[in-house]
Amino acid sequence: MSAALLLLVGILGGAGALARLRVDAAVTARAGRRTDPARRQRFPLGILAVNLGGALLLGIVVGFAVHGDRYTLIATGLLGSYTTFSTWVFDSHRLASEGRRGAAALNVGASLGLGLLAVWLGRELGGLF
Amino acid sequence: MRADRGLLAAIFAGGFCGAIARALVAEALPYESGHWPWATLLVNVAGALLLGYVITRVEDGRELFPDSGRLLGTGFCAALTTFSTLQLELLQMVDDARYALAAAYAIVSVLAGLAAVALTTNLARAEAR
Numbered sequence: 635m636s637a638a639l640l641l642l643v644g645i646l647g648g649a650g651a652l653a654r655l656r657v658d659a660a661v662t663a664r665a666g667r668r669t670d671p672a673r674r675q676r677f678p679l680g681i682l683a684v685n686l687g688g689a690l691l692l693g694i695v696v697g698f699a700v701h702g703d704r705y706t707l708i709a710t711g712l713l714g715s716y717t718t719f720s721t722w723v724f725d726s727h728r729l730a731s732e733g734r735r736g737a738a739a740l741n742v743g744a745s746l747g748l749g750l751l752a753v754w755l756g757r758e759l760g761g762l763f
Numbered sequence: 764m765r766a767d768r769g770l771l772a773a774i775f776a777g778g779f780c781g782a783i784a785r786a787l788v789a790e791a792l793p794y795e796s797g798h799w800p801w802a803t804l805l806v807n808v809a810g811a812l813l814l815g816y817v818i819t820r821v822e823d824g825r826e827l828f829p830d831s832g833r834l835l836g837t838g839f840c841a842a843l844t845t846f847s848t849l850q851l852e853l854l855q856m857v858d859d860a861r862y863a864l865a866a867a868y869a870i871v872s873v874l875a876g877l878a879a880v881a882l883t884t885n886l887a888r889a890e891a892r
Contacts, residue, residue, distance in 0.1 A: 635790050640783055647782020648775035651842045655774055685846040692847040693854075709848070710789060715782040719844035720810035721836075723876030724818060727884070730877075742873055749850040750857070757854070 646711030678725040688717035693753040697760020777838015810844035815883035
C-alpha cells in the first residue's frame with residue numbers, strides 16, 4: 635500500500651471515528667427521551683445503530699462493485715473505522731457483569747443477526763444500480 | 764469550546780492511527796475467501812484487550828493520561844477494530860455455504876472479544892489494589 639493511500643485511509647479513519655461519535659450521541663440522546671431515564675444508558679443502542687448502518691453501507695459499496703484503492707478508502711478507511719467491534723464487546727461485557735445477561739445476549743445476538751441482514755440488504759440495494 | 768475541539772482532535776488522531784494499523788495488518792495477512800479471517804480477528808481482539816484496560820482505568824478514576832478514554836478508546840481501539848468487515852466476511856462464508864466456518868468465526872470473535880475485555884478489566888483492577 636502506498637504512503638499516500640495509507641495517509642488517506644488514516645484521514646478517513648479519523649473522520650469515521652468522529653462520525654461514530656456523532657451518530658452514537660444522537661441516537662443515545664433520542665432514545666433517552668423516549669425511555670425510562672433509569673434505563674436509558676443501559677442498552678448501547680447508539681453503537682448498535684452505528685454498526686448496523688455501517689454494515690448496510692459496506693454492503694452497498696460491495697453491491698456497487700467498487701474495487702481497488704476506492705474500495706480500500708471507503709471500506710477499510712471510513713467504514714472500518716466508523717463501525718467498532720471493541721466497543722460492542724466491551725458494552726456487552728459490562729452489561730453481563732452488571733447481571734443484565736439478557737441485555738448482553740440481546741446486544742450480541744441482535745448485532746450479529748441484524749448486521750448480517752444489513753450487509754446482505756446493502757449488497758442487494760447496491761446491485762440494483 | 765476549546766476543550767471540545769481538543770477532544771475531537773484526540774478522537775480524530777486515535778481514529779487516524781487505528782485505521783492505518785488495521786490497514787497494515789490487513790495487508791500483511793491478506794484475506795482469502797473461504798479461509799479464516801486472521802487479520803480481522805487479530806485487530807478485533809487486540810482492540811478489545813486495550814479498550815478493556817483503558818476504560819477500566821477511566822472508570823476507576825485512574826486514567827492513563829488526560830482524555831485517554833477518548834484518544835485510545837473512542838479513537839484508536841474503536842477504529843482499529845471493525846464490525847462491518849466482520850459482517851461482510853460472515854456473509855461471504857454464508858454465500859459459499861460454509862455455515863460451520865461462519866458460525867465458528869462469529870462465536871470465536873465474540874468469545875475472544877469478551878474474554879479479552881474481561882482479562883484486561885481484571886488486570887487494571889488488580890493493579891489498583
